[in-house]
Amino acid sequence: MMKKYVFTLALTLALLCGIPTMAASPVLLELFTSQGCSSCPPADQLLETLAADKTLLPLSFHIDYWNSPAWKDPYALPASTARQRDYARLLGLNNVFTPQLIVNGTASLVGSDQSRVRAAIEIARQETPLAIGMMALDKGIALALPDALPASANLWEVRFNNHAESKIGGGENGGRILRSVNNVTGVRLLGPRGGGILTLDRLADQDDGVAVLAQMPDQSRVLGFRVYQKRF
Helix, strand or coil: CCCHHHHHHHHHHHHHHHHCCCCCCCEEEEEEEEECCCCCCHHHHHHHCCCCCCCCEEEEECCCCCCCCCCCCCCCHHHHHHHHHHHHHHCCCCCCCCEEECCCCEEEEEEEHHHHHHHHHHHHCCCCCCEEEEEEEEEEEEEEECCCCCCEEEEEEEEEEEEEECCCCCCCCCEEEEEEEEEEEEEEEEEEEECCEEEEECCCCCCCCEEEEECCCCCCCCCEEEEEEECC
16 A cells, blocks of 8 residues: 555656646637638638647647538547537537637637637636646556646546648538648546546557546636647
8 A cells, every 4th residue: 555655646746747837827729610611721720820839739629510411521520519519508608600719618719810819818828727747658648636626627538630631522611721730539528536646548549649628517617738749
């Protein structure tokens, strides 16, 4: 029992020491987009530009309600659509739309509106998210969840690919070559979880990174998040 306690303590300290110090608070950007939507490419381009700022975590959630016989978005996931609808309910929105950008779980914007997006990011920087430690181990990815994390908080595991470039064969964007970043490939609810150590499975070959997001089940605000990416 004592050895297990010492190992857990050492791992926690290592994880917490690995949390980077940032001049600006990190901000989560969730873009709900689709390759079948002609209004989405400008938002995809803006998100790609914002991805150069390492204090931001941009994620592209491709929804499935734009899929049609003319074109099916290969990244479209029912789980992404469900997440967008959850935001609409929690934020009191009348409907969902694309391209929709959610900033830190609280601000809903048209994802291509550059001035408003940048203003929302600066407002979000005033928040202080909970620090989550993360490091790769031989058998998986270890997380150190802070004691301040409520026991009822939901943890979401989001896996993604860094970059995609697709030639669109039909639909509103037929014939175009579209680029997008951090395309979500899987969304999984890890369940309510307070502070402590949690281990995730290693990244699959097709995934470039994984993000862990902490939110209360009845609130949209993101309490904290952390991302791990493969090195290339």
